[in-house]
Amino acid sequence: xxxTSKLTAAAERLFDRxxxxxxxxxxxxxxxxxxxxxxxxxxxxxxxLMARVLTERDRRFMARIDxxxxxxxxxxLEDWVRVEGCRGCLFLRSRAETGGDTPExxxxxxLHKDAFHERVGEVVAxxxxxxxxxxxxxxxxxxxxxxxxxxxRGADAVSAARAAAxxxxxxxxx
Amino acid sequence: xxxTSKLTAAAERLFDRxxxxxxxxxxxxxxxxxxxxxxxxxxxxxxxLMARVLTERDRRFMARIDxxxxxxxxxxLEDWVRVEGCRGCLFLRSRAETGGDTPExxxxxxLHKDAFHERVGEVVAxxxxxxxxxxxxxxxxxxxxxxxxxxxRGADAVSAARAAAxxxxxxxxx
DNA sequence: TGCAATGTAAAACGATCGTTTTACATTGCG
DNA sequence: CGCAATGTAAAACGATCGTTTTACATTGCA
Numbered sequence: 001x002x003x004t005s006k007l008t009a010a011a012e013r014l015f016d017r018x019x020x021x022x023x024x025x026x027x028x029x030x031x032x033x034x035x036x037x038x039x040x041x042x043x044x045x046x047x048x049l050m051a052r053v054l055t056e057r058d059r060r061f062m063a064r065i066d067x068x069x070x071x072x073x074x075x076x077l078e079d080w081v082r083v084e085g086c087r088g089c090l091f092l093r094s095r096a097e098t099g100g101d102t103p104e105x106x107x108x109x110x111l112h113k114d115a116f117h118e119r120v121g122e123v124v125a126x127x128x129x130x131x132x133x134x135x136x137x138x139x140x141x142x143x144x145x146x147x148x149x150x151x152x153r154g155a156d157a158v159s160a161a162r163a164a165a166x167x168x169x170x171x172x173x174x
Numbered sequence: 175x176x177x178t179s180k181l182t183a184a185a186e187r188l189f190d191r192x193x194x195x196x197x198x199x200x201x202x203x204x205x206x207x208x209x210x211x212x213x214x215x216x217x218x219x220x221x222x223l224m225a226r227v228l229t230e231r232d233r234r235f236m237a238r239i240d241x242x243x244x245x246x247x248x249x250x251l252e253d254w255v256r257v258e259g260c261r262g263c264l265f266l267r268s269r270a271e272t273g274g275d276t277p278e279x280x281x282x283x284x285l286h287k288d289a290f291h292e293r294v295g296e297v298v299a300x301x302x303x304x305x306x307x308x309x310x311x312x313x314x315x316x317x318x319x320x321x322x323x324x325x326x327r328g329a330d331a332v333s334a335a336r337a338a339a340x341x342x343x344x345x346x347x348x
Numbered sequence: 349t350g351c352a353a354t355g356t357a358a359a360a361c362g363a364t365c366g367t368t369t370t371a372c373a374t375t376g377c378g
Numbered sequence: 379c380g381c382a383a384t385g386t387a388a389a390a391c392g393a394t395c396g397t398t399t400t401a402c403a404t405t406g407c408a
Contacts, residue, residue, distance in 0.1 A: 003385090018273040021195040025366060035386050036367080046366065088270050092325055096267050099192040113326045137334035140327070145319020145335075151266055152287045153314070160311035161319075164342055171341055177355090199396060209356050210397080220396065355404070364395065374385070 004042050004052075007032040012053045016090050020050055020097045047102045050094055054108035057090060058115065065119060069127045070139055070169050073120070074162035077146055081158055086150035116140070128172055135172045139165055178216050178226075181206040186227045190264050194224055194271045221276045224268055228282035231264060232289065239293060243301045244313060244343050247294070248336035251320055255332055260324035290314070302346055309346045313339055 010031040014023045025046060029036050043049045065076045087093075091109040100106050120143065121136040128135065142161040149157035184205040188197045199220060203210050217223040239250045261267075265283040274280050294317065295310040302309065316335040323331035 018275075019195065019271045021193065022271065022273065024364075026364090035388090037369085037387090038385060040367070041384085088266055089322065092262055092322060093267065093270050095325075096262055097193045097196065097271060099196065101192075110326070117327075134334065134337070137327070137330065138338040141319035141323045141331055141335045141338065142315060143319070144323045144331075145315035145317070148263065148266060148322050149315045149318045151269075152284070153291075153311070156311065157315055157318075160308065161315045163308070164312040164315065164338070167342055167345055168338055171345070198394075200394090209358090211357090211399085212355060214397070215354085349408100351406105351408085353405085353407100356402080357400105359398105359400080361396100361398070365393075366391100368389105368391070370387105370389080372386085375383085376381105377383100378379100378381085 003032075003034060003038065005056075007034060007039060007042065007049070008052050008056050011049050012057060012090075015050060015053055015094070016085075016087055020094045047098075047104050050102075051104040051108045054091060054094065054105065054112065058108070058112040061112075062115060062119065065116075065123075067123060070123060070165050071162065073123055073139070073143065074146065074158060074165060077143060078155060078158045078162070081150055081155055086147070086154070088148050088151050089144070127169065132172055135168060138168055142168075177206075177208060177212065179230075181208060181213060181216065181223070182226050182230050185223050186231060186264075189224060189227060189268070190259075190261055194268045221272075221278050224276075225278040225282045228265060228268065228279065228286065232282070232286040235286075236289060236293065239290075239297075241297060244297060244339050245336065247297055247313070247317065248320070248332060248339060251317060252329060252332045252336075255324055255329055260321070260328070262322050262325050263318070301343065306346055309342060312342055316342075 007028070011023075011028055014027055014031055018027075025036060025039070028049070029039055032039070039049075043052060061080070064080055065073055067073055067076055091112050094105050095109045098105055117136075117140055120140050121131070121133065124136040124139060125131045142165050146158045146161035149160075181202070185197075185202050188201055188205055192201075199210060199213070202223070203213055206213070213223075217226060235254070238254055239247055241247055241250055265286050268279050269283045272279055291310075291314055294314050295305070295307065298310040298313060299305045316339050320332045320335035323334075
């Protein structure tokens with residue numbers, strides 16, 4: 001396994017569990033089993049490391065929601081929560097932690113949210129047989145809400161979102 | 175205006191805009207116009223200050239969502255976003271920043287989320303004429319989703335949630 | 349008048365931050 | 379063989395962290 005990918009994987013876990021700022025470089029190098037010199041040779045800075053983490057997470061996330069129906073979208077989120085836990089959206093969290101003032105992070109977050117919204121639009125179009133931007137916006141809200149309500153309500157929040165999405169889809173079909 | 179409430183108000187603004195950890199005590203004392211000695215006499219620690227901020231915010235938030243219908247709930251959120259901006263839920267953010275490991279903060283967040291969920295249940299019961307825990311869970315998800323999608327989609331996210339909630343309510347009535 | 353409370357300004361505390369540097373070991377390829 | 383690349387360990391960088399302390403000013407009340 002590559003040094004960079006090992007580092008990125010370890011960093012994602014630590015950033016996700018303890019927060020971006022609260023995670024020191026010592027914890028990162030120790031978790032990745034590398035020296036700080038190697039870390040800086042490879043990624044340049046802590047912010048750049050976070051940007052890499054977000055880009056990698058976006059890849060994994062987008063692969064998981066490569067589905068054809070709205071119901072499958074929420075089924076994918078149920079899987080995600082079961083496998084990766086529910087501590088809210090790492091993208092929004094890292095952006096908020098830095099007040100949006102770290103360009104590398106803010107850009108990675110913006111790219112992810114754009115891609116996510118576009119994907120939801122595609123899924124809605126496939127499921128409904130036509131585009132429906134209003135329904136897509138509602139599904140985005142339900143997905144985001146499930147992600148964050150799951151922090152304190154657990155997987156039930158995802159189930160609730162899934163059921164609500166089914167009602168909205170049924171109504172859009174009529 | 176009381177020293178403590180002036181400090182709490184200044185701290186809420188800074189914590190909300192720049193994050194809990196990223197905001198240093200110097201910025202807080204300067205914004206509140208007090209010395210660090212006075213700050214520590216009054217609140218004891220940074221974590222205790224954040225807990226006070228969250229408790230105060232909870233009071234203000236709960237007063238705003240003291241409504242009788244689901245639609246008014248989302249109208250209140252639209253007001254909140256217009257007045258206070260949209261940077262996500264400060265409760266979840268501060269909990270995530272500290273990894274849930276700061277008891278004073280974690281407790282304030284848990285209290286707020288419990289109160290919020292209970293309030294939504296009451297509003298749903300008033301609007302529908304009977305209790306409906308499943309609908310209440312869906313409204314919670316929509317509300318949380320609107321709060322977080324508004325970070326990157328603006329007030330439109332709240333409108334989408336509001337419309338979706340109306341559909342779910344209509345369906346629950348039938 | 350004098351004491352207690354409450355405040356400020358500013359220095360100092362040790363710890364830790366992200367980052368760079370120094371010095372040295374290992375390895376793979378010409 | 380020898381050099382370039384790539385790594386480690388560890389010290390050091392100046393800055394900043396949350397918190398405490400020292401020394402002093404102001405105020406309100408007995």
